[in-house]
Amino acid sequence: MSAPAPHDLCxxxxxWPAHEGEDIIAPALKTLVSEHLIACANRLAPxxxxxxxxxxxxEEREVIVILKTTAQKLSxxxxxxxxxxxxDEPCFIVLNPDLKTSAKSFIDWVNTQTMTPQ
Numbered sequence: 461m462s463a464p465a466p467h468d469l470c471x472x473x474x475x476w477p478a479h480e481g482e483d484i485i486a487p488a489l490k491t492l493v494s495e496h497l498i499a500c501a502n503r504l505a506p507x508x509x510x511x512x513x514x515x516x517x518x519e520e521r522e523v524i525v526i527l528k529t530t531a532q533k534l535s536x537x538x539x540x541x542x543x544x545x546x547x548d549e550p551c552f553i554v555l556n557p558d559l560k561t562s563a564k565s566f567i568d569w570v571n572t573q574t575m576t577p578q
Contacts, residue, residue, distance in 0.1 A: 469570050470530060470554050472529065473551065474552055475524055476545070477521075477547070478506040485503060489501040497533050497537040498528055527541075530570060534554060
C-alpha cells in the first residue's frame with residue numbers, strides 16, 4: 461500500500477475523557493478548526509473504554525472524536541493535538557478511507573478548509 465498523497469483525506473480516531481466535556485474538548489476542537497489543521501470534528505456520544513494503564517485495569521467514560529484532515533496536515537495536527545489533549549498518551553489513530561468510493565466534493569471541501577490562509 462502506498463502512502464497517501466498530501467491532499468488525500470485522512471480521518472483521525474481519538475478519544476477524550478468524558479468528564480472534561482465543554483471545558484476542554486470543545487475549545488480544543490475549535491482551536492484545531494480555526495488553525496486549519498482539521499476541516500471538521502465529530503464528537504460522538506460517551507462510551508466506556510477498558511484498558512490497562514500503569515499496571516491497573518481501567519474503566520473510563522470517554523468521548524470518541526473523529527477528525528477530518530489531509531495527509532499534508534497530519535504531522536502538524538498530531539503535534540498540536542498533543543498540546544491540547546489532557547492524556548499522557550492520547551489515542552491518535554489515522555484512518556485512510558477509500559478515496560475512489562468517497563465523495564469527491566467532500567474531499568475537496570476538506571482540502572479547502574485545511575488550507576492555511578495567505
